[in-house]
Amino acid sequence: MSASAHTPAPHPAAPASTPPIAPRALLVRGLLVGLLAGLVSFGVSAVVGEPTIDAAIAYEESVAPAPEPGAPAEDELVSRGTQATWGLGAASVAVGGALGGLVALGAALAIGRLGRLDPTRATAVVAAVGFVAVALVPWLAFPANPPGVGDPGTIGSRTLAWFGLLDVSVLTALAAVVVAVRLATRLDAYAAGVLAAAGYLVVVLVTVALLPDPAPLGDVPAQVLWDFRLASLLTLTTLWGVLGVGLVGTVRRLQRDVVARADRRALAASL
Template identity: 45%
Template sequence: MQKIIGLGLTAGLAGGIAAFVFARILVSPLVDAAIGHEEAHHHGDDHEIFSRALQENVGAGVGTVMFAVVLGALFSVAVAALSMHLSRRGIRTDLRWPVSGVAAIGFVAVNLVPALCFPANPPGVGQADTIGARTSAYLVILLASVALAIVAVAVAVRLSARLGTWSAVAVAGWGYLVSISAVALLLPRFDEVSDHFPAALLADFRINSLLTQALMWLVLGTVFAALLPRVLSTRMVDARR
């Protein structure tokens, strides 16, 4: 288990570095443009505690990589749990397929669905007095999405022997979609984009922010799947000694 978690940490590190480089190249200029637009419409005397260069290079880099490393550890635990569950039910498969599935489900549950409900906003978009409500709503949809995704995976595995893989996945997928849609409809909506904020800039920021997360999951899952056979073979050799 320690080697699996170590693999998750390594894959998370690779995913975090890839995401940071992507964000530094494509997202940071959009943030700078949003800040410039905000300053042009807001004539205040606010001063930055930390320089923009420090924030986008050190702060963003450390934050992105650390988040991805922690995510990699959780990812490895999820893969191990799913593997044991499949083994108990007598389902044998190449573990690289469950790894790819967990990565895809993780992106959908952790990033895509919350982003569709509450898209990321650049500086200058949003009101200070609604930060608490927006954060709470985002956390609710995030936790609900992750919990429902776990339930959907468990349902799909349980029904696979009775209905077949594709039918079980379809039933679980539709169940997740209906359930998370119901949760989303119960949450408040926040339309705080001012009329003068450039629509193209907002769209580019949201799309590239989501692509950053997609790249992180893609690299994490790919590295994990690529190195998993080597880790498993090493475990088998160690077990024979």
């Protein structure tokens, strides 16, 4: 019997693992998507938000006491026209760009660390958790008020309470994601997600109960208040929605490019 008969057949080479998405590429695209999200949210705010602010200012002026005769008029540091156009647009784009960079960094850290989730789904989870923890929960606990509503003397305490809730919400959301990933190794993914979400909700509700109550609203018309808060929520949802959809689509395209390059290198190595 020949020696070749005893030689085992060579095993096929194991496919090379797919290279990860470069964090720098993800960050750059996150910034660009964030700028676009800020621009779109500016358009929404200009259409649905500015009329509610004008209505609130008109109400505030209608109930304000008349100035004393001969009293000097107060000078506006920034005109209302500038606030509603260039000021609002610049702030929206800047916030969108910064937020896009932060979410992109969060996605870069989450990819490969959320169990079996691929980069696209991991990015969607980061965007969804970010919207809930950063935007939705603080808005529900401390909804935005139009100009002239609330006690000016409580602005400092209300600001501290809002930032305190934001910190607790973000840190608890991060802990909930970590707990969900670890529980998923023992339970099914659905049960792990439900338990983690329930823990997050309990911590947030306890925190809100311990924080001071919002300031009294006064006699502001209910329709003015509702329209303003609805517009603020719509603007926030637009910002995060465009950011999430755009970033998920970007990661999906980056992943396809990475896989295609890896396949080409594998094919070239086999020739």
